[in-house]
Amino acid sequence: MDAMTVDETTRTVAPVRAAEELELKRDEFRLAVRMGLIRTAPNPVAVPDPRGAHRDRPPERRPVARAELDRLRAAPDFPEGLRERVRAVGAGEAAGLLSVSYDRFNRLARTGHLSPVRFYLNRYRMVVWLYLAAEVTAFGEENPGLLTGRLPAGVRERHAAGEDLRARNWRSRHLSLLLRGTDDPWARAAAIASLLDPVQVAEVVDDPYERAYLDRLRPAPPPGLPVAGASHETAVRLVRADDPDEILWHRMSLALALDEARAVRQAPYPGERRRPVQEPDPEPPATEAAGRAEAGQAAGPPVRPAPRPPARPHAGRGAPSPGRAPGPRRPGLLGRIRRALPGRTPAGGRWGQGRDWG
Template identity: 65%
Template sequence: MKREEFQLAVQLGFVRTVPGAMPGTAEGAADPTRRRVARSEIERLTKAPDFPEGLRERVRSVGTSEGAQLLSISKERFARLARTGHFSPVRFYVNRYRAVVWLYPAAELGEFALTHPGLLTGRLPLDVRIRADGGEDWRPRNWRARRLGMLLRASGDPWVRTAAIASLLDPVQLAEVVDDPFERAYLDRFRPAPPSWRPTTPAAREIADRLLLADDPDEILWHRMSLALALDEARADRQAPWPGAPPPGGHPLAPPGSILAALGVPMPATAPLGLPATAPATLPSPAPAVRPQTALPGGDAAGPVPGPAPTGPASSGPASSGPASSGPASSGPAPAGLAGGPMSPGEASLGPASPGPASLGTASAGPARPPGGIRPPGRRTRRSLLDRLRGRKEVRSRPGG
């Protein structure tokens, strides 16, 4: 089979797949985003009496002209039935005129001819004519629904299923339903890849990308509600990771100093990166900054305005009894206190002293998710589905909303 035929067979459910192994794992952990065909499924398909012609015929797709010939109707009638949602396309492509060409499964068209013979002859029903004349086009919506069904059947992981629903909404709609940025980032990890047959040219790809997102208001509302319900199920299964959370193994990473202290190895105190362990003996004092004289409104010239007091080297003598300077702290080299040693009274403290070996004996517990309903710092409080719907109703009820 060709690659396109095999992909259609998987999408239509004729070939069953299972989660593939995650690359780089010796244990063979399942990766919900990768699918493969089991050997037993290949044996089942090859043992069929009509293999491979029968499978090729079941996945054969036709356009409007060939589909109209298959149903023995005109192309206009076929297009009206397709726009009103009587059969769903399985694929599309953008031709050189930037027009979307829809493809339909030939097997489903044959079943439609057997189950709805009244729609193939005579005058179309009134409701079908009204919908067709009103400009309805259900082909993009039906194709998205078919693709979503395939994605939901392909995985049982709640977060993967939620990401499949979220892929049908634009970023603005998604942010209104999933107000937690960490959850949106987690859903983006499981976002399904676009179809491999998507156009490559920029103009055609832009048209295809628009067809991937829901555009009808009823369809958007349906997917928003589905996403909110699926998100509640995913949260009940497990929480989305956030920065500082322990790895999936369950044990938080301990600081390096706590490991050395547990082994009884003293850890020498070091200065912060980029700062020397000890301050030099003498530092040159910068010249005081003097602003130029400016004329006052009365005509008198203002005297020179002295700049901030120079910060010289740390002195070991008695401290000055003058008022404390309100200028910025000196950014000179680190004093000896940062290296773990005692600080002299004249030295200016640039930060807390580094802990010595004695303070490394207690291993600090790694970051863990706050218990209960406490949210990590920076995360917004989740709203229930009812609160979100109420907020949406209030926005619509505002004047000019």
């Protein structure tokens, strides 16, 4: 087993083995990697296939260097300290950590004072939000005035108006963890696009080949997301932005991320083939060149090589690419930001959260 999980040449350990050595559960290990508490090996240089559909491995699926495991295990509070930093608790346990009622904690969480780190749907299809125990404890130490007495008027008014920022705060944290896990500009753009409805993405990304590429690079769904049924639909509503100003923010972020990605490389399109760059032939010696010239004069005019096809310009920034239908010229950055400004909400207006448990 060790021979299969430990690479003796690079001294790295497979994620499953690393979690065992760090005495972490699967979800705890995944969260610790996403939070940057455990450094994994970088992705190898990805060589795209003919369609350009390469995908980096997420951080929690990359090997861990033996030196990193030794560093974590050498901590004086190992393993309790590492487990405590990634321990996630529900609203009831979090209220107990703060010595407040369940209702008071729910009000604080709904009004954005605490940000969930995970969620799952229980057997009754109710949303259960989980919070980092360390963050809950730190919040209590920094805000003792919110734990006793009457809540401030602003908090009471926002709660009475039905404000619930738990899903939005979770999406913001989820996106930051996704962006932390990759340096590829197209993968970062795909992470932003994963929080938007496909209609919103299509309005910002007018090139269908770019949309297909973003879809291939879409990050894996969050852990515990149901794969089908009514629970899946509820979870998808939580993953996608539903507030108008949140949608606007992600649309503008996607437009800017696409500009950065296009500056690095173009999105592939069907039929494109990436050929390795060939070194030019060395110049022949003078005597050999003269001999070839004499033979050419005797045999006839020299055969000229076929001209190289022109480089494929970026869609909308020059002549259309071979095999791709010509489209309208892509507007500049300011124009794309203006296009992102309308940001209409999904059908039916603002999505509701439905029933859920804190």
